[in-house]
Amino acid sequence: MLEPLFGVLALFPTADDLLKAIPEVKKRGFTKLEAYTPYPVHGIDEALDLPKSKLGVLVFLMASLGAISMFLFEWWTSTVSYPLLTAGKAYNGWPAWVPPMLEGTILVGTFTAALGMLFVFNRLPFFGNPMLRSKAIDRITREKFALVIRPGAGGLDTGGAIAALKAAGGEDIEVVQAPRYSKAGLAWWSKAIGAVGAACVVAGYGTAWVIRTFPTTRPMVEMEDQPRLDAQAADTFFASGRGMQLPPDGTVPRTFMPILAAGPGDGGKALMNPLPVTDSVLERGRTQFDIHCAVCHDRLGTGKAWLDSTYKAQPTDLQSSTVRDASDGYLYWVISRGFASMPAYAADISPDDRWAIIRYVRALQRSQDAPMRDVK
Numbered sequence: 001m002l003e004p005l006f007g008v009l010a011l012f013p014t015a016d017d018l019l020k021a022i023p024e025v026k027k028r029g030f031t032k033l034e035a036y037t038p039y040p041v042h043g044i045d046e047a048l049d050l051p052k053s054k055l056g057v058l059v060f061l062m063a064s065l066g067a068i069s070m071f072l073f074e075w076w077t078s079t080v081s082y083p084l085l086t087a088g089k090a091y092n093g094w095p096a097w098v099p100p101m102l103e104g105t106i107l108v109g110t111f112t113a114a115l116g117m118l119f120v121f122n123r124l125p126f127f128g129n130p131m132l133r134s135k136a137i138d139r140i141t142r143e144k145f146a147l148v149i150r151p152g153a154g155g156l157d158t159g160g161a162i163a164a165l166k167a168a169g170g171e172d173i174e175v176v177q178a179p180r181y182s183k184a185g186l187a188w189w190s191k192a193i194g195a196v197g198a199a200c201v202v203a204g205y206g207t208a209w210v211i212r213t214f215p216t217t218r219p220m221v222e223m224e225d226q227p228r229l230d231a232q233a234a235d236t237f238f239a240s241g242r243g244m245q246l247p248p249d250g251t252v253p254r255t256f257m258p259i260l261a262a263g264p265g266d267g268g269k270a271l272m273n274p275l276p277v278t279d280s281v282l283e284r285g286r287t288q289f290d291i292h293c294a295v296c297h298d299r300l301g302t303g304k305a306w307l308d309s310t311y312k313a314q315p316t317d318l319q320s321s322t323v324r325d326a327s328d329g330y331l332y333w334v335i336s337r338g339f340a341s342m343p344a345y346a347a348d349i350s351p352d353d354r355w356a357i358i359r360y361v362r363a364l365q366r367s368q369d370a371p372m373r374d375v376k
Helices: 015-026 055-081 092-123 156-169 186-213 220-224 266-271 279-292 321-325 330-335 350-367
Strands: 006-010 033-036 145-149 170-175
Touching: 006 015, 006 156, 015 033, 015 156, 015 350, 055 092, 145 156, 145 186, 156 170, 266 330, 279 350, 321 350
Parallel strands: none
Antiparallel strands: 006 145, 006 170, 033 145
């Protein structure tokens, strides 16, 4: 039985010759054409009237799906399954999710491009393209450019196709037959899957054998025993001999405002209480006052210490006119830096808590010397 006709093939020396030949062949009534080139040729799709490939659309859709999937995965783990507050960031801090979203986009898009091109559009694993049996295939893959006239619905006039290709400047014209191939059955798929599985087993055991046999071979040794800096240990990598480095001079924590005033008087002029007088602020100030201040200044701020006679210091009476007349900035400086026998509390009380304590002290002062307008 004769093999069916695949087409009539002609070779062209350059890409320009191929592009010029296509419209010439079309003028003779042959419109079902295919081109084979050793490298991509710009404009060949338009010349052959080929529809735009749908691979780009498929890659875009799947890459978008990868990005959305990673976003939902990060959202679920960070806000629902395992919420963890890190560096003060919100649980749903999406900017931190951009790197995994990018990786998901690239991963899914890359696999879609490769597998879609191979299995969807090229219909692999069919490896029986008739062009592989042509005499010109070795030159097509290196230096020549081929144009093939394919049979249409009514067959193909072989003589007319040969004449058309010759008139367009074609060389080494040949008629290519399409061999008959049977579809891959269960036996073929079993062999293919078995071969892939065997290759994976050999690769896995081979890699394990190499690592065990040559344990100091680079880069395996670097992957297993990597140099590192331990936070609390000595290390010769830095000149200071420490693994953990001190911050540069003048470094302050985020949201921390250093006190630049040299003394309480300057502090009284430069510092202002940023907290409003609200129930929540006063309650916060009362809690901190009872924890840090009441033991020396009394719960009402009278300066009557709760400690025994061995405590010789004389706490300031917060109800005195001196303290009443002092500004909030003055008191803030004293709490932060300390004054006389009072130690500095900047390391123990946060800035907002210090301001809240001052609001509460003002409330205490007013409670012990309230004007008639406050009496209801």
